[in-house]
Amino acid sequence: MADGETPLLDELEKGPWPSYVKEIKRMASKNAASKDLLGIQELSYKDKVTHWKHGGIVGVTGYGAGVIGRYTDMPDKFPNAAAFHTLRINQPAGWFYNTKSLRTICDIWEKYGSGMTNFHGSTGDIILLGTTTENLQPCFDALTDAGFDLGGSGSALRTISGCVGKARCEWSSIDTLDIIYNLTMEFQDEIHRPRWPYKFKIKTSGCPNDCSAAIARADFTIIGTWKDGLRIDQEKVREYVDKGMDINGLIVNKCPTYALEWDGKSRELKFYEDDCVRCMHCINKMPKAIRPGVDTGATILIGGKAPIIKGAYLSWVLIPFMKMEPPYDEVKDLLRKIWDWWDENGRTRERLAELIERVGLKTFLKEIGLKPVPQMVYKPRANPYVFLK
Amino acid sequence: MAEVTEELKQKVIDYLKTVTKAKNKEVAREIGEDKHLVDKAIAELGKEGKIEYLYLGASFIKLKE
Numbered sequence: 001m002a003d004g005e006t007p008l009l010d011e012l013e014k015g016p017w018p019s020y021v022k023e024i025k026r027m028a029s030k031n032a033a034s035k036d037l038l039g040i041q042e043l044s045y046k047d048k049v050t051h052w053k054h055g056g057i058v059g060v061t062g063y064g065a066g067v068i069g070r071y072t073d074m075p076d077k078f079p080n081a082a083a084f085h086t087l088r089i090n091q092p093a094g095w096f097y098n099t100k101s102l103r104t105i106c107d108i109w110e111k112y113g114s115g116m117t118n119f120h121g122s123t124g125d126i127i128l129l130g131t132t133t134e135n136l137q138p139c140f141d142a143l144t145d146a147g148f149d150l151g152g153s154g155s156a157l158r159t160i161s162g163c164v165g166k167a168r169c170e171w172s173s174i175d176t177l178d179i180i181y182n183l184t185m186e187f188q189d190e191i192h193r194p195r196w197p198y199k200f201k202i203k204t205s206g207c208p209n210d211c212s213a214a215i216a217r218a219d220f221t222i223i224g225t226w227k228d229g230l231r232i233d234q235e236k237v238r239e240y241v242d243k244g245m246d247i248n249g250l251i252v253n254k255c256p257t258y259a260l261e262w263d264g265k266s267r268e269l270k271f272y273e274d275d276c277v278r279c280m281h282c283i284n285k286m287p288k289a290i291r292p293g294v295d296t297g298a299t300i301l302i303g304g305k306a307p308i309i310k311g312a313y314l315s316w317v318l319i320p321f322m323k324m325e326p327p328y329d330e331v332k333d334l335l336r337k338i339w340d341w342w343d344e345n346g347r348t349r350e351r352l353a354e355l356i357e358r359v360g361l362k363t364f365l366k367e368i369g370l371k372p373v374p375q376m377v378y379k380p381r382a383n384p385y386v387f388l389k
Numbered sequence: 390m391a392e393v394t395e396e397l398k399q400k401v402i403d404y405l406k407t408v409t410k411a412k413n414k415e416v417a418r419e420i421g422e423d424k425h426l427v428d429k430a431i432a433e434l435g436k437e438g439k440i441e442y443l444y445l446g447a448s449f450i451k452l453k454e
Contacts, residue, residue: 057444062435064444155447189432193448195412336425343414 006038008045024116033114033130036081040072058085058133060140063192066150067136083133084114088151089126089143090191093180094164104146112139122217123201124161125151156194160184162204162222163212171283172206173224173296174324179204182328187335196339197346197355201304207292208280214304214315219352220335221301221315222324226293229273230282236289237269251282297323300331302338303353313353320375337368393430397422401430402439402452410449 006021013019024041027034040051051072058069068086075082089105105126109115114130121127126148131139140150151159160183163169165176183202184191190200203214204222214221241247241262247269252260259275260282262268269289283290300322301315322330338352341364346355356364365372400420405411411419417427431450434440443449 059444062442064442064448189428193442194444194446195414195448340414340424 006042032080036078065156087128090151093177154194157190165206227295228293231291
């Protein structure tokens with residue numbers, strides 16, 4: 001194989017979908033680090049083993065998070081990518097940019113790094129891929145001068161993110177963007193200075209549709225909801241029916257708690273508020289006729305995570321309803337109590353959900369001063385037998 | 390939450406004189422003060438340039454030399 005040829009990576013350029021190989025090749029024509037990155041990737045595929053390794057802690061002054069050190073184990077062969085560190089930049093809430101700020105980021109990154117970016121990482125940060133140890137500090141200085149800051153990494157509070165909320169969505173029961181911004185500013189120390197057993201993620205969605213998948217991706221999930229009943233416009237309901245909607249088949253029978261009933265004689269959609277679990281199904285199907293209630297707040301859930309020590313967890317309810325109004329003191333106090341308990345009791349790399357499972361929900365609730373409520377049930381009991389002690 | 394006092398900051402400094410490095414929670418425990426107040430005091434001391442952070446897997450603080 002001639003130098004610079006990448007027959008295995010070339011396979012990833014085939015097909016109708018976008019290819020990261022194509023993008024790296026574009027950068028390789030003007031950046032030596034990107035060219036070496038291609039070589040490392042090709043060799044990794046050939047050898048069936050990664051040629052990246054951990055090589056010590058790198059960072060910028062005053063910060064313990066936000067920089068992820070990357071080194072190749074073949075620096076002699078790939079000297080331009082011997083160090084290829086990643087910077088995580090805290091994204092604006094809702095990912096709203098103007099073109100000027102995007103150009104600013106790209107100009108800084110072309111000056112100090114490989115020029116390659118990832119908009120965005122799975123937590124939401126702007127990911128700047130590949131720079132040297134010497135360039136970390138000047139790059140960080142240029143970014144902060146332009147008004148940007150690093151995000152979280154390691155055993156820190158990760159960059160807080162969520163759905164676009166009220167900025168573009170009429171279903172949002174909470175102002176997700178304000179919550180994200182407020183909590184980010186409050187917990188700067190927790191984002192930049194890793195001090196816990198492992199990572200901690202906060203995500204928020206404006207309604208139970210949970211477009212940001214917060215329930216599966218965050219240790220602490222804030223999902224907008226409402227306390228009163230649905231707002232139903234009966235006239236609009238009848239319009240849907242007159243246009244041929246199968247209201248029983250698509251709405252009433254699909255309601256998971258049978259909180260709706262269609263009276264064909266009076267042509268009225270009856271609603272049993274006590275039975276509603278606010279799943280959004282009827283609202284999604286009849287958005288012109290049914291709207292969320294007006295007494296809004298959030299359900300707080302706890303414990304979502306991907307597998308590392310134990311398997312993946314979905315979050316479960318911790319507080320069924322909490323008002324979410326600035327300055328969000330109630331949620332901040334709760335977070336601090338949870339962190340203190342986890343920090344004192346968690347083992348290294350043990351996520352909050354794993355600690356709760358190890359010591360029991362009862363202990364957790366007692367330690368943070370919450371009383372159990374039925375909504376906290378993690379999952380229905382599957383064992384039909386009763387064991388008496 | 391109560392405000393950070395000069396007296397509290399001095400207690401943090403006095404404790405740090407007795408160790409090579411410490412975590413925030415250890416400082417709070419040893420000087421018998423509220424953890425969140427100590428966090429704020431440490432942040433202020435950091436801004437004043439009197440302490441520095443060490444990142445060795447976890448975050449530690451020490452007196453600036």
